[in-house]
Amino acid sequence: MSAPLVRFEGVTRRFGAEAAVDDVSLEIAEGEFFALLGPSGCGKTTLMRLLAGFEAPDAGRILLAGEDLAGVPPHRRPVHMMFQAYALFPHLSVARNVAFGLKAQGRARAEIDARVEEMLALVKLEGLGGRKPDQLSGGQKQRVALARALAPAPKLLLLDEPMAALDRKLREETQLELRTLQRQLGLTFLIVTHDQDEAMVTADRLAVMRTGRIVQVGPPAEVYERPIDRFVAGFLGEVNLFEGPDGCTGVRPERMALSRAEPKAAGRLPGKVAEAGYLGDRTVYVIEAAGRTLRAAQPSGGDAFRVGDAVWVSWPATAVMRLAE
Amino acid sequence: MRRGPSPFLVAMVAAGLVFLYAPIALLILYSFNASQLVTVWGGTSLRWYAALAHDEQMLDAVSVSLRVGLISASLATGLGLLAAVALVRGGRFRGRTAFSGMVYAPLVMPEVILGLALLLLFVSLKLPRGFWTVTAGHATVTLCYATVVIQARLAGFDRSLEEAAQDLGLSPARAFLAVTLPNIAPAVAAAWMLAFTLSLDDLVIASFTSGPGATTLPMRLYSQVRLGVNPEINAVSTLLIGVVAAGVVAAFLIQQGKTKT
Ligand SMILES: Nc1ncnc2c1ncn2[C@@H]1O[C@H](COP(=O)(O)OP(=O)(O)OP(=O)(O)O)[C@@H](O)[C@H]1O
Numbered sequence: 001m002s003a004p005l006v007r008f009e010g011v012t013r014r015f016g017a018e019a020a021v022d023d024v025s026l027e028i029a030e031g032e033f034f035a036l037l038g039p040s041g042c043g044k045t046t047l048m049r050l051l052a053g054f055e056a057p058d059a060g061r062i063l064l065a066g067e068d069l070a071g072v073p074p075h076r077r078p079v080h081m082m083f084q085a086y087a088l089f090p091h092l093s094v095a096r097n098v099a100f101g102l103k104a105q106g107r108a109r110a111e112i113d114a115r116v117e118e119m120l121a122l123v124k125l126e127g128l129g130g131r132k133p134d135q136l137s138g139g140q141k142q143r144v145a146l147a148r149a150l151a152p153a154p155k156l157l158l159l160d161e162p163m164a165a166l167d168r169k170l171r172e173e174t175q176l177e178l179r180t181l182q183r184q185l186g187l188t189f190l191i192v193t194h195d196q197d198e199a200m201v202t203a204d205r206l207a208v209m210r211t212g213r214i215v216q217v218g219p220p221a222e223v224y225e226r227p228i229d230r231f232v233a234g235f236l237g238e239v240n241l242f243e244g245p246d247g248c249t250g251v252r253p254e255r256m257a258l259s260r261a262e263p264k265a266a267g268r269l270p271g272k273v274a275e276a277g278y279l280g281d282r283t284v285y286v287i288e289a290a291g292r293t294l295r296a297a298q299p300s301g302g303d304a305f306r307v308g309d310a311v312w313v314s315w316p317a318t319a320v321m322r323l324a325e
Numbered sequence: 326m327r328r329g330p331s332p333f334l335v336a337m338v339a340a341g342l343v344f345l346y347a348p349i350a351l352l353i354l355y356s357f358n359a360s361q362l363v364t365v366w367g368g369t370s371l372r373w374y375a376a377l378a379h380d381e382q383m384l385d386a387v388s389v390s391l392r393v394g395l396i397s398a399s400l401a402t403g404l405g406l407l408a409a410v411a412l413v414r415g416g417r418f419r420g421r422t423a424f425s426g427m428v429y430a431p432l433v434m435p436e437v438i439l440g441l442a443l444l445l446l447f448v449s450l451k452l453p454r455g456f457w458t459v460t461a462g463h464a465t466v467t468l469c470y471a472t473v474v475i476q477a478r479l480a481g482f483d484r485s486l487e488e489a490a491q492d493l494g495l496s497p498a499r500a501f502l503a504v505t506l507p508n509i510a511p512a513v514a515a516a517w518m519l520a521f522t523l524s525l526d527d528l529v530i531a532s533f534t535s536g537p538g539a540t541t542l543p544m545r546l547y548s549q550v551r552l553g554v555n556p557e558i559n560a561v562s563t564l565l566i567g568v569v570a571a572g573v574v575a576a577f578l579i580q581q582g583k584t585k586t
């Protein structure tokens with residue numbers, strides 16, 4: 001990893017008595033796609049606004065490429081933000097929205113026009129430059145907002161829930177497009193989301209936040225497979241929890257195997273199928289076993305179980321995650 | 326089954342409209358009356374409009390009123406914009422409550438008292454009363470109306486648009502001019518029209534603050550009426566109604582245009 005582009009050092013931001021961002025230390029490398037993940041109200045937007053300059057930290061400092069950002073106003077920071085609700089300028093056409101940042105930099109007219117064309121092509125909106133924002137669909141608005149933030153080639157692009165307004169299919173497509181775009185342009189992206197799938201699909205690394213604090217940072221696979229506590233485990237997906245004398249452990253549903261005969265796995269319990277939900281690529285079973293309810297996901301195409309069937313649930317020792325608290 | 330409005334409602338609305346507009350319609354009608362007598366219809370004619378064109382005093386009053394209106398409305402709108410920004414964006418600055426109270430007080434203060442207060446101020450400052458004192462008086466009184474209109478629009482304006490402009494490299498002041506102002510422009514135009522209209526038909530404040538050589542149109546009309554209504558007054562009033570109506574329609578069209586494009 002190269003030198004960090006962004007560095008939060010013990011950053012705190014309070015609103016009244018409550019800390020919206022609480023002693024956060026974080027590094028984001030140049031060229032990285034970094035996701036901030038957490039439930040609503042945990043301080044994701046606030047963290048981003050601190051970086052963009054719309055909030056000032058009450059404690060700690062924020063460094064961009066090694067330079068302290070304290071006292072630098074938003075319009076002097078080489079950081080652009082794509083706002084949670086897009087914030088397109090309603091009185092300007094799509095092309096002039098995209099040109100806005102370039103004009104603010106005082107670029108030449110011809111250069112601006114060329115760049116706007118290039119950006120509109122990049123987000124597949126050729127020919128829509130003359131429209132006003134209220135003549136666009138939600139997905140198109142989102143692309144304009146992206147093109148507008150990308151046009152001046154910021155060192156760092158902040159995306160605050162960029163896809164919250166899109167339907168599921170469009171969202172999945174856009175996630176992958178965003179990923180490709182970021183790799184092509186070699187930019188650093190910081191994306192905020194409360195959708196764990198979005199974070200896992202797009203990000204090189206992600207940070208899980210809770211009530212203003214960062215709970216865990218790492219690549220998606222690592223955080224998913226080795227969450228440090230119950231909150232992270234539960235936030236990134238489904239988990240079967242077991243309280244033992246030596247603490248709490250968890251097993252992901254897709255690591256659970258189902259069989260009719262007693263297996264030889266490290267962990268196993270006999271039970272009964274209480275519910276079966278078919279999802280196309282897999283089926284999710286709810287199993288009543290030894291007084292507890294377990295979830296097991298099985299890929300489609302194998303042995304199918306029916307509600308009421310007696311089954312054995314089992315899992316390998318490697319699937320057991322040790323969880324704090 | 327779809328029921329139309331009840332006859333009672335229709336009658337009430339009709340009565341209301343007649344009550345409001347019948348006198349005005351009558352005034353316009355009689356401005357085209359050929360007869361010298363105000364209450365006797367003597368056939369249509371434009372003679373009172375022709376007479377108006379030669380009435381130096383009346384034309385002078387029209388000119389004073391228009392100039393006072395233009396300048397005071399512009400002052401009131403500019404100051405109202407600043408006051409609205411302070412009230413909406415200033416957060417909870419020291420004295421905010423007092424400030425908003427003071428901005429809005431003229432809305433409920435009797436005009437006679439305001440006029441008297443202004444007169445006392447000008448006298449104690451030893452300012453010669455005339456065109457500029459009327460203009461200042463009108464700007465003071467219409468400022469609160471302009472503030473109310475602009476403030477309502479500004480409060481509903483999405484702050485993140487301004488932040489987006491700053492994020493893209495404009496200083497806060499330039500972001501306000503480039504993004505906020507174009508979006509609240511209809512309210513600013515409406516505020517200006519309102520201030521202009523209020524100034525145009527004000528009699529009380531003008532009577533207190535004006536001096537020799539600065540007789541506004543309402544003052545001229547009022548003094549003439551005391552000598553007896555003459556059809557020429559109907560003519561000038563009709564023109565005045567025309568100007569105000571054109572202004573209101575223009576303000577409406579500006580708003581429409583803004584929302585459509
Ligand atoms: N300007 C403000 N004044 C007071 N409190 C605020 C302000 N901005 C944010 N907060 C509080 O700070 C906390 C974090 O807010 P933030 O907007 O950062 O959450 P978020 O993680 O982005 O949530 P969401 O996913 O819903 O967008 C919340 O409790 C919120 O109420």
Ligand SMILES: [Mg+2]
Nearest residue numbers: 044045046084
């Ligand atoms: Mg948020």
